[in-house]
Amino acid sequence: MTLEAASPARAAPEGAGPRTIPDRLVPPWRRFAASWEAMLLGVAATVFLIDALASPYFLDLWNLSDATFNFTEKAIIALAMAFVVMAGEIDLSVGGTVALASTAMGAAAAAGAGTPVLVLVGLGVGAACGLFNGLLVARLGLPSIMATVGTMSLYRGLSYVALGDGVYKDYPAGLAWFGQGYVWQMLSFEFASFLVLAVAAGVVLHRTTFGRAVRAIGNNAFAARFSGLRVERIKLLLFVATGLAAGLAAVMLTGRLGSTRPSIALGWELDVVTVVVLGGIDIQGGSGTVPGVVIAAIVLGLVTYGLGLLNVPGIIMSIVVGLMLIGTIALPILVRRALARRRTA
Amino acid sequence: MSAVGPAAAPDGLDLRSLLARRELLLVAAIALLLAAVAARFPGFVRPASLGNTFNDTAILIVMALGQAAVILTRSVDLSVAANVALTGMAVALLDVHHPELPLALLLAVALGLGLALGAINGLLVWKVGIPPIVVTLGTLTVFRGLAFVLSGGAWINSFQMTPGFLAVPRTEVLGLPLLSWTALLAVGVAGLVFGRTPVGRAWYAVGGNPTAAVYAGLDPGRARFLAFCFSGALAGLCGYLWVARYAVAYVDVASGFELDVIAACVIGGVSIAGGIGSVAGVVLGALFLGIIKNALPVVNVSPFAQMAISGAVIIAAVALNARAERKRGRVILRPHRGATP
Amino acid sequence: ADIRIALVAKSLGNGFFEAADKGAEEAAKAIGGVKIVYTGPTSTTAEGQIEVINALISQKVDAIAISANDKDAVAPALKKAMGRGIKVISWDSAVAAEGRMLHLNPSSNELIGNMLDKLATDALPGGKGKVAILSATATSTNQNTWIGEMKKALPKYPGLDIVATVYGDDLSDKSYRETQGLLQTHPDVKVIVAPTSVGIVAAAQAVKDAGKIGQVFVTGLGLPSEMAGAVHSGATKNFAIWNPIDLGYSAAYLAYDLVKGAKAEPGAALPMGRMGQLKLDAGTEGAMADPFVYDSSNVDTFAKVF
């Protein structure tokens, strides 16, 4: 896609002939420079630098590759969640979905299923969970935040019902590849999938009619419906996609752990939402970008990994993450307000 | 002429009963639940046992009342459980390191610290304008993290706390433990605050129609801030109660409890869209959850089914609420009057 | 440089593991040239432990000694660690055999199971009566093993009648509530056995709050410092635990042995400093020592230690 429209030839002088309106006033690169993504990139670079200075082990390709395992599965879910949040909804049931999908895979494995079937089961159960969420939200019109708080307990609860105090662990060796395997050199299957999905999500959100529709719905669902968009169907689809992403994460996580217990992926929903919000997706819907989410995932990965290398307890990391979440959102607001005040003063 | 305004005001009575019906529905559901449990284990409905269940639900009730205030203003407070952990840890540490401090002071600290934490949420929502869910998602990890920082991760055990500190919630007055009395007191206070104070009415107004609230001279941000303070103070109180009741303080205290609290509100009919909800509903919603939690082990339902059951109950409650709130169609069409005079 | 041994707890902030860390430091000092990295996740999850393990691998520590939250889930990560030349042992709560070189049991599981039965019998008037078990999470390896051993040893204790097992998830409030439930559903239970240091405290508290001191006794595995109150109140007559300081000491020592080239093979005997030697069985596991019983006569002395 060319953006030839931005060429200066179009900026005809005012008044002469029929008025022409330029496509944009600010060239794309300038817009980028002032964007959330640029700021996040800055944060990422800073964190990288600090990590590199603080720990002698940080600048090691294998270590960096290892570090990706800590956040990739959540980041994959975050890509899909970004669409849901973009459309003005939220899905808090992703952790439960991972648990249920993984439990179903365990049951299938116990019944003698091979790796390909297991992958399909994981994806299928994930999609089914998403479909149920989607039906609750899009068909019954329930507020998604409450509906998915319910399904969060329901899905994980079902996995407790099925598994109780047991464990599924006799997975075929092939499954481990999905969680531990490498595609090329140090590039793990997990991270490679994330990169591919990130590009795909970016293209879909920013280059397709579907992405446009999602953004319009998040901005103004009424106007979107009045413009002929099938709001319900699109929302349903987004929930299914998120379920599917959680299913994929379940496949990877199950492969990585080699075992399933009902407490798997506990509390992931908050981590995923944190990535999405930090990535600049407006929690009220309508704005944000996929690159932002990708960078946010990497920033969080770098922070937690860096702190891990320094053997800082995880809970201190979560303080850092919590402060970052509030800080990165509050700071631009406060700065903008201060600037505005100075301008009027 | 025909364009006479509708002369008779619509009957207000059936609305009252409609509202009451929601609470009645819950009472019926609770009665049914109790009957079902009693059928399998009659001991559960003995007064002593019911008293126990109420006592167990007391903390949930208190916190749900605070959360209800927040939800009424179209916000949500995900940080209440972390607030419990932090204030609980703080007062426990105070008690351990300064056993000479009077209990009243510790209680004041719990309330004050809880309120301060709520105020932080409230200020970020009011003055900075960050969506409540984002703010409390952040502070939820921060508060719990601070509990870790305070304690260095260590547990505070019963033998370290003073006997007076531990005794309060379980001291019986008129046959009920003080913990239960606290819940009853909180219900009374909430009843007053929600129904009889300008602040409480402002919560309803701000959640029901923020624009109109501004026109009425109310500040939605301020109302929201006060709701967060209210919720924080109650959570702080529960921080002490929790720690004293279970005689232990550690970082993971009340982990995930915020969801139970929100669920109690939703089951009790508080609208997540704001402006609708009642103290009675919230109490009943909390009791409903509390009874389920207490009854399941008693009737030998596998403990593993408990989570799925509460999930299903939440979904059902949300669906029920959505039905109740769905806008009834306005009536433009009047019965055809034949020829106009 | 120093030899760096990572001691990985189930979760940080648990008194038991803090005590073990003390022991490990003691061992490090005794050996010399050893640095202990004490770490762990904040809550008892396998995923948290895996993140910690990954960070340790990146730091290229020399050895990892872990008490696992989930014996299967952490195995792949530990396998990777061994692949990168790190010595891995598990202690307290085991890791599946492929994920570690040896496992140090605090005591032999048989002995513990037997001991739990014996404690229950001692607490029962006349040695006969109904017993309930309060476990930790349904997934804890050691809990399940010990409960299994308890049941196996039952024939030796004909007076015991185990009527229920409930799970408190190593959370005080849940354990407390589960105990309350037990007292209601099984009013004739005389003894509650909690082989978990969190559960036993909560159960004792619940019994005390229910006003059933003297009718129901709580026993199991607990820390003297946490149980002193319960023993004094009478909710607990006796309980047992091995010394976590010794356990940490031994774990650090064994890890050091492996770094120094010792082979963890079935039948091998590895030195553990002042704790003597660990004899590995066919599954490359070994037991440290017998559990030690505490009651009102000695609990206060030990409460000051751990």
Add this chain to the structure above:
Amino acid sequence: MTGPSRPIPSSALPGTFSRHAGEGQRTHPGSLAPLSSVLKFVPPAPPGAAAAARLPAPLLELRGICKHFPGVKALDGVELALRPGRVTALVGENGAGKSTLVKILTGIYRPDAGEILIGGERIAFAGPEAAQAARITAIHQETVLFDELTVAENIYLGHAPRTRFGLVDWPAIRARSAALLYGIDAPIRPSTRLKDLSIAQRHLVAIARALSVDSEIVIMDEPTAALSHKEVEDLFRVVERLKGQGKAILFISHKFEELDRVADDYAVFRDGRTVGAGRMEDVDHATLVRMMVGRSVDQVFPKGKSDIGDEVLAVSGYSHPTEFDDISFTLRRGEILGVYGLVGAGRSELCQSLFGVTAPSRGTVALDGRALRIRSTADAIRAGLVYVPEERGRHGAVLAMPIVENATLGCLGAVSRRGFIRAAEEFALARHYAERFDLRAASLSQPVGTLSGGNQQKVVIGKWLATRPKVIVLDEPTKGIDIGSKAAVHGLVADLARQGLAVLMVSSELPEILGMADRVMVMREGRMAGTFDRHGLTPETLVAAATGNLGAVA
């Protein structure tokens, strides 16, 4: 002291005048006689000059008040004086800035410039409480009340009487609100929940609320728009009473005969400026109208002869369970069918149902002779029927998204290949309509929300034309649009009809309906109240049909 009257700017062309005088008319039963009088030519009278000395000193004075919104200068140096014991009528076209002024006076907006003087002293309102403390109260144009709360609480929220302990005194609230409602003859029970009231009843509650505060300055922003004749009379009695108590009253209305009855002074706004003020007795309707409009308005309705072709749309027996019943009409190529009715007559619901937003209970729609089954807006668009909604900001445009993206939201398929958007085509399409409509925007990537109302409407209409429809339904297409853009929108609609589009145009403005429509369908309380041909159609006929007050025509 500023003089009570100001010269009319030279842009006001005296003498020429047309039906447009009724501009902004919110019709109601009582407005018939004056309406026709407005439509007669009256020569301009000199603005009331002297007499300032005899008037009491103003209680409230405004000087140079300005208020900007993104893309709109709502107020641009407004001057106004309110005097005790007198009613000042404020008139001006839709969008002239009247309500904005009310919001400034009640502390909801803060002015960008200018000063407010009360009793000669400068005052600034930090918020609505401050305005209330300065003893100003208002009935706002939109009823901004609380659906879930009772009538009594709606009246007293924010200034509820308290008990000794500082608690809300419910018995007092109920008693006082009952008394207030009784005082304005409103048969409403204080314990009723607001959501169960009709629009008119809500207005009465809003009036009671305004009267519940004891104040010196009472502002009424179109208080009569939704009221019946009797209720209006009751309100006037209240106004007289307030006047007798020496209060200063600002009364906003589009209905001149009401102003004749209650007002002592007048002020006229045009495009956010005060263009005239003085004593009511010194001015006649035509002068007021001329000041409001500020120019000859003949060319506002450029509807030329268009060739009316074959029947495109046929609707018959169309019904909805609660909103409308048994609606039948046809629409032909190049034809503009006006739909007239009072606010709340169910016209918007009918349009939305035709567009697939809500499902009808009965009835058929045929397009080009083929029966249609429209289950969603997408179906309607595919069939060639599109809808420009009444609430532009809520339903029409996605305000936060750029012009391009709004323009193509209805026809994403046309600017994409296999689901991928072609940026160049998208911009080309948007530019095509932007230039055709003479859109005033800095760039196509500007958010629609930063445009003025008229330009926003152009974007919305452009969005629909881009789908190449056969039938376009316009719901109040010029609501909240400034006068210049209004003419542009009218020109646009006429153009569309000339090019063969079938147009269904809902409007509450008689001049617009009379000027634009080939035929007019009137709706009343969800039912058809007649269809009239353009030829020989008078405003009286339409109003009579809309109100059911057929006797008045004779």
